[in-house]
Amino acid sequence: MSSLNKNLLPQRVLLKVSGEALLGKKGYGIDFDVVNAIIEDIASVIRLGVEVCVVIGGGNIFRGLNAAGEGIDRVKGDYAGMLATVINAVVLNSVFQRYHIKSRVMSAIALPQVAETYVRDKALVYLNNKEVIIFAAGTGNPYFTTDTGAALRAVETHCDFMLKGTQVDGVYNSDPKKNPDAKRYDVLTYTEALSMGLNVMDATALSLARENNLPIIVFDVHQKGNFLKVVQGQGTFTKVVV
Structure with missing residues (x-):
């Protein structure tokens, strides 16, 4: 997999x-x-010629784990959370098209009226x-x-790496919004993070990344232009590797 640097x-x-x-x-x-x-x-x-896939969560609409804490059946709550991600994906797709960017939604749950069902070989073609x-x-x-998805x-x-856009500029040993002395890491191993x-991200996602040598980059998605900087190996971020 490609290194994250200014020349590659x-x-x-x-x-x-x-x-x-x-x-x-x-x-x-x-x-x-x-x-x-x-x-x-x-x-x-x-x-720049980089191919991009996107995964969006659904926590702005519904979180299955929170619903389970209110007595909702966990499985049904999780499916509701999955549907929330579809809502976000459909919105993002519409905005992509408004910017004249070719895009499509592929869903792990069959919803043919709003998205294609995920098939890996088709995804690779697209x-x-x-x-x-x-x-x-x-x-x-x-x-x-x-995160696991x-x-x-x-x-x-076959992505070269996975970028996790968060509300802070990397991984810290405590919440930097609450602790001004929180330490940010430039590089971590999967084992250290676990x-x-x-x-x-959750342990299952980290383990899957470690087993497949998938580097994870954590950065602040709200800083305009940060995604471009990080892909070019610039800016501030935390890299999680072997």
């Missing part, structure tokens, strides 16, 4: 964005100023044709997060 661009990357990242200044739903900014950053990366694919509905199974799709589609319980 990746061929293909996967961008994972949480549903909460779409909230912006709103308490619920989608802030289109945020969506437009993210799409513009993705467009700048596409112009990516080779320079289309953006928005992978929706996670893995299609309860008990798995969209993102790692799985990145491995399946053993220290750092907030990179």
Whole structure:
């Protein structure tokens, strides 16, 4: 897989964005100023010739794990969360098209009226044709997060690395918004991230990335132009590797 440096661009990357990242200044739903900014950053990366896939969470609409805490059946709650990711994916797809970027939604759950059902071989054809694919509905199974779904799709589609867009500029040993002395890591190993319980992504996603040597890049998705900088090996981020 390609290194993240200033002289070697990746061929293909996967961008994972949480549903909460779409909230912006709103308490619920989608802030289109945020969506437009993210799409513009993705467009700048596409112009470099890099192929891009996207996984979006659904936490701005519904979180299955939270629902389970309120007595909702966990499996049904998780499926509701998957449907929330489809809503976000359909919106993103519409905005991509408004920017004249070829894109399509592929869902792990069959919803033919709004998305294609995910088939790996088709996804590879679309990516080779320079289309953006928005992978929706996670893995299609309860008990798995969209982080795990993102790692799985990145491995399946031979991405050079997976970028996780968050609200801070990397991985810290504690919440930097609450602790001004929090330490940011430039580089971590998968084992360190797992053993220290750092907030990179869930253990299943990290293990899958480690087993398949998929580098994970954690960066601040809300800083305009950051996605482009990070893909070019610039800016501030945390890299998780072997």
